[in-house]
Amino acid sequence: MRRSSRGQVDPFIVMDMVAEAARLEAAGRHIVHMEVGQPGTGAPSGALAALGSAMTREAMGYTVSLGLPALRQGIADLYQRWYGVEMNPERVVVTAGSSGAFLLAFTALFDAGDRVGLGEPGYPSYRQILKALSLEPVGIPASLHNRLQPVPADLDGVAMQGLIVASPGNPSGTMLSRDALADLIAYADQRGIAFVSDEIYHGLHYGERAHSALEISDDVYVINSFSKYFSMTGWRVGWMVVPEDHIRTIERLAQNMFICAPHAAQIAALAALECIPELEANRAVYAENRRLMLEGLPRAGFTKIAPPDGAFYIYADVSEMTADSLALARDILHGAAVAVTPGLDFDPRRGARWLRFSYARGTDDIKEGLRRLQAYRSAP
DSSP states (O other): OOOOSTTOOOOOHHHHHHHHHHHHHHTTOOOEEOSOOOOSSOSOHHHHHHHHHHHTTOOOOOOOTTOOHHHHHHHHHHHHHHHOOOOOGGGEEEESHHHHHHHHHHHHHOOTTOEEEEEESOOHHHHHHHHHTTOEEEEEEOOGGGTTOOOHHHHTTOOOSEEEEESSOTTTOOOOOHHHHHHHHHHHHHTTOEEEEEOTTTTOBSSSOOOOGGGTOSSSEEEEESSSTTOOGGGOOEEEEOOGGGHHHHHHHHHHHTSSSOHHHHHHHHHHTTOHHHHHHHHHHHHHHHHHHHHHHHHTTOOEEOOOSBTTEEEEEOTTTOSOHHHHHHHHHHHHSEEOEEGGGTOTTTGGGEEEEEOOSOHHHHHHHHHHHHHHHHOO
């Protein structure tokens, strides 16, 4: 049977590493997982209790396409608490994970053939979703000088109809200051470039908090998720905030593409908004893991790293060790029983010389992983 050219996207290499690690585990080896950006904790207890209660009285059918009204209001209230932003809850769209939000956003904003800029290194699925929608991803190499975040000077001379930025970033964990974010938004506005802000790691910061694009402009798309700070990856519930004159466009798309986000997940997400003490305890674990990683990775020979401001990743330059980060990641997996992610996922041009380490698991796992990495690197 025939296949479309736009369906031939690149693999998500980290998932290949997950599969290889799983094969080793099935053969009896114990693997320390530093490859996947997934919290080691589950959904907060209050979310589970609320869903358990709701399941005895509700059928869990379709919700309205834009999401449960109470959840949309709860998310709007979150912006008031976190950023001091007052928002019409009708601008909030609940989605089937942030992936569903990206599909809706890119479909609403761009026509086939449009060019969309994205910083490199960056989340690889941006590029593949754009390709699958017959859009052209345009990689913007970000410099170490700017802590792997794009700045307006990087965009000069690049034709594009859209720009997506992430702060904190994946894989770097670095953040844009409010001024740096405002500069990018102003640059895009002056040139008629649609601006999409990926904020799915907000809440996971280790100093100054992250700034939302909504603190600066209403004429942006903001995407977030319950996967990271709220520790609900498998529940597949995210959200986005859109300009008021885009609400009906998004609603029509959501009706036809997804009908709605999972009802059960929305109920759990609503309760999760009230579980901040438990979630802050998780963040304290990540902060300790970050401290251990920043101390332990250099002892294992991974010295070229930019300390992350947020998320739960460290991106390391391994160019002195290899020109093939995939081969190095596989060697570490088999030799040290530690799964890490090659940078090829995040940067097609420079990623062969970088590795990403996730510290989202429990602290004991991080300690053991660092011990194994240090032993691996010191072996003759």
